[in-house]
Amino acid sequence: MARRLETVYVKTCLKLTEAELLEFVDLFAGLNQQIALQTKVYENGDQEVGIHDFDSSEHVTLSFERKESYYELNGSCRFTNLKLANTMRKALSKYKGDALVHRIYPAYVMAYEYKHGCVVQIVEHKAGEERLVYAYKHTAALLEEQYMQLQAEAEIELLRTEVDRLLDLRNQQMHAQARVELDQQLYTLAQQLFALEA
Numbered sequence: 001m002a003r004r005l006e007t008v009y010v011k012t013c014l015k016l017t018e019a020e021l022l023e024f025v026d027l028f029a030g031l032n033q034q035i036a037l038q039t040k041v042y043e044n045g046d047q048e049v050g051i052h053d054f055d056s057s058e059h060v061t062l063s064f065e066r067k068e069s070y071y072e073l074n075g076s077c078r079f080t081n082l083k084l085a086n087t088m089r090k091a092l093s094k095y096k097g098d099a100l101v102h103r104i105y106p107a108y109v110m111a112y113e114y115k116h117g118c119v120v121q122i123v124e125h126k127a128g129e130e131r132l133v134y135a136y137k138h139t140a141a142l143l144e145e146q147y148m149q150l151q152a153e154a155e156i157e158l159l160r161t162e163v164d165r166l167l168d169l170r171n172q173q174m175h176a177q178a179r180v181e182l183d184q185q186l187y188t189l190a191q192q193l194f195a196l197e198a
Contacts, residue, residue: 007085
């Protein structure tokens with residue numbers, strides 16, 4: 001297995017309540033004694049979380065903008081320390097964040113797209129080419145869509161049967177008034193068929 005060189009959070013969007021922001025900081029604080037955290041609070045309510053790893057001399061700054069009832073992290077960051085990168089991934093999952101993450105290896109890059117804390121797509125970038133590794137499929141939605149298509153087909157079949165029945169009746173009718181009523185019913189059914197088949 002190739003050794004990961006670094007993890008780049010190209011685009012990140014996390015929305016945290018004040019309590020969740022404290023939990024977020026605690027996630028990193030609980031890693032080990034070689035990690036130092038520094039939180040700055042600005043006059044406008046924005047907060048900046050500095051993460052310093054003494055082992056690798058890595059320093060990452062995450063800026064949270066104060067909104068009405070939450071803090072929002074928008075931007076990018078880079079981790080070479082695997083523990084820090086994994087902690088950020090756990091936070092992204094726990095707090096249902098969105099992100100585009102590049103895991104960089106010596107010969108290729110794996111691009112992960114997160115939506116609401118879940119991986120929805122993984123693409124491998126190697127030698128100038130892209131290869132789709134994984135794409136999330138919402139099975140329930142696909143099944144519902146197929147069901148709706150089958151339901152429309154069944155409804156079309158019922159309407160066609162009714163049209164055939166009414167045409168047979170029309171051919172048997174001698175009275176003009178009865179034919180006019182049947183023509184009106186046939187017209188209505190034809191509109192329904194057109195809508196379903198479209």
